[in-house]
Amino acid sequence: MAMVQPRNLKYRVWTARIVMWLFLLMILFPFFMIISVSLRTGNFATGSLIPENPSLEHWYLALGIPWENADGSITQPPFPVLTWLWNSIKVAITSSALILILATTGAYAFARLRFRFKQQMLTAMMILQMFPAVLALVAIYSLFDQIGDYIPWLGLDRLGSVTLAYLGGMALHIWLIKGYFETIDSSLEEAAAIDGATPWQAFRFVLLPLSVPILAVVFILAFIASIAEYPVASVLLQSMDNLTLAVGSRQYLNPQNYLWGDFAAAAVLSGFPITIIFLACQRWIVGGLTSGGVKG
Amino acid sequence: MSTSRATSRSAYLVIAIVAVIDLVLLYGVTLMYAQGELAFAMLVLVLATVGTWIVISRKGYNYRYVYPSLLGVITFIVFPLIYTVNVAFTNYSSNHLLSLERVRAIHLAKTYRTGGESFSFKMYQEGPSFRLMLTSAAGGEAHYLTKPFTESDQPQELKVFESIHVPTGAALPIREIIKKRSTLQKLDIVLPDGTELAMTSLRKFGAIARVYRPDDHTDRQYPQQNLALIDNRTEEIIYPDMATGYYTNEAGTEQIGPGFTIYIGGDNFVRVFTDPGIQGPFLKIFTWTVIFAALSVAFTLIIGLLMASLVQWEPLKGNGVYRLLLILPYAVPAFISILIFRGLFNQNFGEINLLLDMLFGIKPEWISNELLAKSMVIIVNTWLGYPYMMILCIGLLKSIPEDLYEASAIDGATPVQNLFHITIPMIIKPLIPLLIASFAFNFNNLVLIALLTGGAPDMLHATTPAGATDILVSYTFRIAFGSYGQDYGLASAIATVIFLMVGFIAWVNLKATRRLQ
Numbered sequence: 061m062a063m064v065q066p067r068n069l070k071y072r073v074w075t076a077r078i079v080m081w082l083f084l085l086m087i088l089f090p091f092f093m094i095i096s097v098s099l100r101t102g103n104f105a106t107g108s109l110i111p112e113n114p115s116l117e118h119w120y121l122a123l124g125i126p127w128e129n130a131d132g133s134i135t136q137p138p139f140p141v142l143t144w145l146w147n148s149i150k151v152a153i154t155s156s157a158l159i160l161i162l163a164t165t166g167a168y169a170f171a172r173l174r175f176r177f178k179q180q181m182l183t184a185m186m187i188l189q190m191f192p193a194v195l196a197l198v199a200i201y202s203l204f205d206q207i208g209d210y211i212p213w214l215g216l217d218r219l220g221s222v223t224l225a226y227l228g229g230m231a232l233h234i235w236l237i238k239g240y241f242e243t244i245d246s247s248l249e250e251a252a253a254i255d256g257a258t259p260w261q262a263f264r265f266v267l268l269p270l271s272v273p274i275l276a277v278v279f280i281l282a283f284i285a286s287i288a289e290y291p292v293a294s295v296l297l298q299s300m301d302n303l304t305l306a307v308g309s310r311q312y313l314n315p316q317n318y319l320w321g322d323f324a325a326a327a328v329l330s331g332f333p334i335t336i337i338f339l340a341c342q343r344w345i346v347g348g349l350t351s352g353g354v355k356g
Numbered sequence: 357m358s359t360s361r362a363t364s365r366s367a368y369l370v371i372a373i374v375a376v377i378d379l380v381l382l383y384g385v386t387l388m389y390a391q392g393e394l395a396f397a398m399l400v401l402v403l404a405t406v407g408t409w410i411v412i413s414r415k416g417y418n419y420r421y422v423y424p425s426l427l428g429v430i431t432f433i434v435f436p437l438i439y440t441v442n443v444a445f446t447n448y449s450s451n452h453l454l455s456l457e458r459v460r461a462i463h464l465a466k467t468y469r470t471g472g473e474s475f476s477f478k479m480y481q482e483g484p485s486f487r488l489m490l491t492s493a494a495g496g497e498a499h500y501l502t503k504p505f506t507e508s509d510q511p512q513e514l515k516v517f518e519s520i521h522v523p524t525g526a527a528l529p530i531r532e533i534i535k536k537r538s539t540l541q542k543l544d545i546v547l548p549d550g551t552e553l554a555m556t557s558l559r560k561f562g563a564i565a566r567v568y569r570p571d572d573h574t575d576r577q578y579p580q581q582n583l584a585l586i587d588n589r590t591e592e593i594i595y596p597d598m599a600t601g602y603y604t605n606e607a608g609t610e611q612i613g614p615g616f617t618i619y620i621g622g623d624n625f626v627r628v629f630t631d632p633g634i635q636g637p638f639l640k641i642f643t644w645t646v647i648f649a650a651l652s653v654a655f656t657l658i659i660g661l662l663m664a665s666l667v668q669w670e671p672l673k674g675n676g677v678y679r680l681l682l683i684l685p686y687a688v689p690a691f692i693s694i695l696i697f698r699g700l701f702n703q704n705f706g707e708i709n710l711l712l713d714m715l716f717g718i719k720p721e722w723i724s725n726e727l728l729a730k731s732m733v734i735i736v737n738t739w740l741g742y743p744y745m746m747i748l749c750i751g752l753l754k755s756i757p758e759d760l761y762e763a764s765a766i767d768g769a770t771p772v773q774n775l776f777h778i779t780i781p782m783i784i785k786p787l788i789p790l791l792i793a794s795f796a797f798n799f800n801n802l803v804l805i806a807l808l809t810g811g812a813p814d815m816l817h818a819t820t821p822a823g824a825t826d827i828l829v830s831y832t833f834r835i836a837f838g839s840y841g842q843d844y845g846l847a848s849a850i851a852t853v854i855f856l857m858v859g860f861i862a863w864v865n866l867k868a869t870r871r872l873q
Contacts, residue, residue, distance in 0.1 A: 072771075073671050080666055084681055087739065091684070093707050094696050166425025173418040181422070183866070188433045190793070190862040194802045194829050195851050196436035198443055198836050198844045203436065206393065210384070228432035234425055259417070288689040290803045295837055306691040310807060313698055320699050331692040338687035339680065 098324035118325035138319055141326045143301055144308040148287050151219050151304060155226035156282035160275060163230050167237035168263050172246065182235075189231035194291045200225055201295050217298045225292050229285055233278045240274035241267065277344045280337065287334055305330050374411050378404055392455070395442075399435060403427060437855065444848035445619055450841050452601045452615040456583065459616040460596070463568050463585055463603060465511075467544075467554060472563035475500070475553065479533055479540075480523040486536070487523045490516065490545070490553070490561055502545060511542045518548065533558060568594070624849035633819025637831070638850070640815070645827040648733065649798040653791055655738040660745025665779065667746070668753050679750075686743035694807040697736045724813050726824040733825050737804055741794070748790055752783040792865040796858060805830040820846070828854050 099114040120127040121137045128134055169175070170182060193200060201216075204225070208215015215221060248270075249262040257265070268275075290306045297303050309330070312323035338345065381404045388397040410416035410423050446452075454462070475490040485504035492499070500516040501523060533540070537558065545553040545561060556562035568585040571593060584595035585603070594612060597604045601618045602611035627634055666672060667679045685693060700708045701722040709719045722732045760778050769777070805811060811823030811830055820835045820843065828850065836847035 069671060076666055076669065076672055080672070080678060083663070084678070087685060088681065090693065090696050090700060090739075091688075093700060097699075097707070162425040162428050165421045169418060169421035173421060175418040175422070181426070185429060187859070187862040187866065188429060190796050190865070191433065191437060191855065191858055192797075192800045192802075193432075193436070194800055194833070195854055195858070196433075196440045197833065198448075198848050198851065199436035199439035201837075202443070202448075202844070203439065206396070209391075210387065225432065227428045228436075230425060230428050231433065259421075263421075284689070288691055288803075290691050290807065291833065294806075306689070309691060309695055313695060318705070320702075320705060323695065323699065327692045327696060331688050334689050335684070335687045339683070342680075342683060342687070 094324045094327055097321055098328050100321055100324075103319050103321045118321045119329070121322050122325040122329045138317075138322055139308060139311055139326070140301060141305075141308070141330065144303050144305040145330050147219055147302065148305040151223045151226070151293075152283045152286035155223045155286050156279050158223075158227055159230045159233060159282045160279050162227070163233040163237055163278060164268075164271075164275065165263075166230075166234045167241055168267065170234065170238045171241035172249070172263075172267075173259065182238075185231040185234055189235070193225065193228050197291060197295050200292060204296060216296055217302055219297075219302060219304075221296050222293050222304065225296065226282075226286050226289065229282065233282060236278055236281075237271070237274055240271060244270050273344060277341070280341050280345060284334065284338060370411060374408055378408055392457070395439070399431075403430070440848045441852050441855070442848075443844055444624055444852045445621060446617050446845050447601050447615070447620045447623075448617045448845045448848075449843040451613065452617050452845075454614060454616055456596055456616040456618075459603070459614055460583055460585070462614060463594075463612070464566065464570070466567040467552070467564040468567050468589065469554075469556060470563045470565045472551065474556065474560050474562040476560050479528045479536070480525045481528055482523065482525045486528075487525075488514075488516075488543075488545070488561075489523060500547065505539075505543070507536060507539045509538065509542070511544060512539075513544045513546060515546055516548070530558065620845070624845050625853075627846060628849055628853065631819060633817060634846070637815055637818045637820075637822035637826075641822060641826050641828055641831050644730070644824070645799060648730075648737075648827055649795050649801075651734050652737045652741060652798040652801075653794050655734065656741035656745045656794070657787075657791065659738065659742040660747075661749045661779075663742065664746045664749035664753055665775070668750060682746060683743045685739055686747075690740055690803060691807060693740060694736065694804055697732075697739075698808050701732055701736075723809065726813055729809055729813055729825050733804065733808060736808055737798065737801070740804070741798075744794070748787070749783065752786060753779070756782045789865050789869045792861060792868060796861045796865070799827070799858070799861065800829045800854070801827065802829045802833055806833065828857075 096111055098118050099116070100111045101113055101115045101117065117127045117129075117135070121135065122141050124137050124140065124142050126134050126136050170178060204214065204221040205216050208218070208221070212218070213220045214224060244267065249257075249266050252262045252266050253259075287304075288306060289304075293304045294307045294310075297307055300308075309323065309326065311317075312319045312326065381400055385397045385401050385404075388400070407423060407427070410419045474493050476493065477491070478489045480487045480489065482504060485506050487504050488502045490500040490502070498518050498520055501519045501521075502514045502516050505512055505514055528536075537555075540555045543555065547553065552564050553561040554564045565588060567588060569588055571581065571584040571586050580595045580598065584593055586593055592605055594603045594605050596602075596616065597608065597611075598618055600611060601615040601620075602613065604611055628638055629635055663682055667675050667682065669675075672678070700706050703709060703719070703721055703723060706722070709722070712718050712720065720728050722728050756779065760782075761774060764774055764778060805825060805827055809823070809825045811821070811826035811834060813824050815822045815824060821838055821840055822831055822834070826834070832847045832850045832854070835843050835850065
């Protein structure tokens with residue numbers, strides 16, 4: 061670096077570092093705390109940051125294993141956390157895959173094909189993606205209530221209805237993928253077309269293989285959005301075994317039945333894999349977010 | 357040669373598949389139309405027609421790729437929005453849940469005890485099914501036996517026959533009957549002479565009769581005559597009142613529930629803007645929503661920009677690690693971190709109060725004090741949102757040419773001067789649409805409020821539950837799905853007002869983006 065450096069650089073670096081450390085300490089405090097709480101004995105004990113007599117009781121319960129207390133009594137797991145996690149994963153994978161398929165084909169048309177009302181459709185999509193599903197919850201509830209009369213697995217309290225409702229999140233992803241397609245030179249596809257490839261073949265065998273990174277990003281974004289979605293799932297799902305993690309976790313902190321320790325273990329257990337996925341893919345996610353954001 | 361044959365073969369296959377799908381859809385449309393679901397039938401019909409045209413027609417080829425995604429956007433975004441606006445003009449609520457036809461059917465199925473003969477009963481189990489033995493209180497050799505029935509939460513009609521035999525199997529003890537009472541209460545037993553019996557106590561069935569019969573006098577003149585009913589007990593006429601959404605008697609003095617859904621024009625909107633129990637909270641909540649969203653954007657931007665500058669600053673060393681740790685709040689799913697904060701901020705058991713108590717001897721009431729609850733919401737939202745701003749700022753900072761800073765360093769500028777004279781002017785333009793989008797996101801940040809405070813502390817003098825930290829969407833959410841009577845119509849009216857606001861924000865955003873390009 062040919063940067064001109066001020067004389068008091070060392071002093072500044074150390075100030076910056078100390079500010080950074082103090083900030084990080086504050087920001088990461090909840091994480092230290094929740095891990096510590098998950099290792100405490102009992103749900104009401106308050107204690108220091110490092111638990112005095114650590115116990116794995118909450119972890120056993122979160123994993124669905126009954127825990128034998130010191131006095132010989134057995135505590136049953138309060139909630140089916142692993143079932144919730146599995147429900148969340150099923151819904152997230154299915155809805156993300158569907159979103160990916162629909163958004164990719166749509167984005168291809170918007171990026172490469174010519175048709176009427178293209179610009180209007182794009183503008184409409186951009187405005188529509190600012191209307192979250194939260195605003196139409198009454199309609200979504202009523203809609204699936206009625207659909208359920210004809211197609212039971214799409215009715216209320218079924219994971220199918222939640223999966224389908226999440227497809228509404230697609231408008232944003234169409235923009236993201238379209239932006240990426242536009243960065244790819246179209247001369248390759250034109251060459252393929254001259255060789256007699258149909259638009260479908262040009263799309264499937266030329267463009268798609270070049271777009272794997274953005275497809276991965278969109279899948280992960282949709283996956284994470286679906287796992288973390290709360291309002292729609294909380295309205296559509298009712299019975300204990302059908303809840304997704306986001307809806308179920310709330311049960312722990314009921315004022316009538318406050319299970320702080322059990323919640324902590326369940327939170328770490330279920331939050332950890334999702335966090336790891338996010339961090340592992342953060343480079344691409346960040347790229348997707350900023351490029352999509354700036355273009356969108 | 358071979359390719360063209362293959363294409364034509366696959367074209368036939370496509371047409372065959374489309375035909376099958378269309379047949380299924382048409383069947384569905386007919387079914388829905390027959391059920392009176394006109395909106396659904398129309399939607400499916402239009403979408404199926406367009407879809408078929410696109411696949412069959414050569415002109416429609418380019419639309420093939422957009423159609424599936426448009427279909428998704430229309431069904432899952434546009435249609436619910438329109439539907440919500442439609443509901444806003446109705447009285448759809450927990451008291452007016454069903455259509456007029458269904459309510460009429462419910463009234464027609466209502467029964468009352470005639471005070472006629474009553475029977476004591478015994479319940480026998482035969483494998484998975486059950487039988488009742490009914491013995492008349494008047495005595496006699498013979499008793500009635502029902503046909504076998506199973507447990508169900510649906511009403512069942514049971515015929516009986518006279519018999520002198522006792523069913524095989526064991527008579528159930530009373531505590532088993534108590535367990536099965538929800539099934540028993542829904543039984544409608546028909547005696548050979550046509551008398552109907554229903555369960556009147558845990559040991560008895562009594563004679564019942566229909567409360568209402570349809571009014572078949574066509575010569576009378578009053579509203580909705582074809583749907584009117586006559587009370588068998590009093591011969592009084594009740595008819596559906598299309599102004600209140602209830603069946604009422606002729607004098608209009610008595611409303612008989614359950615109510616049915618009707619269009620009530622703009623009444624819900626009038627309520628939002630004039631009913632003091634709704635207008636008051638609505639205006640307060642609207643103000644707070646705007647303040648909350650604006651402060652969230654401001655704080656996340658300030659911290660995000662600051663951290664982005666620090667992380668980008670090379671002499672710091674270990675920037676990658678800092679960046680990773682700083683992104684962590686964004687990587688953990690929000691519903692988990694919000695609930696973690698809910699626990700940490702708990703008044704009595706929360707670790708934050710424990711710490712504050714230890715350090716300063718104070719225990720702030722984070723949930724019950726209005727101002728503290730609001731500050732907590734903003735603190736948590738800043739924690740959740742600054743990494744996103746930081747990520748965006750890192751991207752934008754990279755695009756600023758280094759020599760600008762170089763030049764300013766030669767002039768001996770301080771970091772603060774750099775920030776205000778180089779950094780901010782360079783990134784503000786591309787940042788504005790993102791800030792507007794972030795504002796819109798926070799404007800509708802239901803998850804945060806619903807999971808962190810649930811709107812608490814509650815406001816006084818509100819008709820529907822409303823709280824100090826409620827934002828418009830969470831207020832709407834509570835009206836629609838709260839535990840105190842669900843008013844979908846009112847909730848939809850407020851949602852419609854929010855549509856207009858979001859639409860306005862979206863329009864501003866569009867302008868800002870256009871200016872950028």
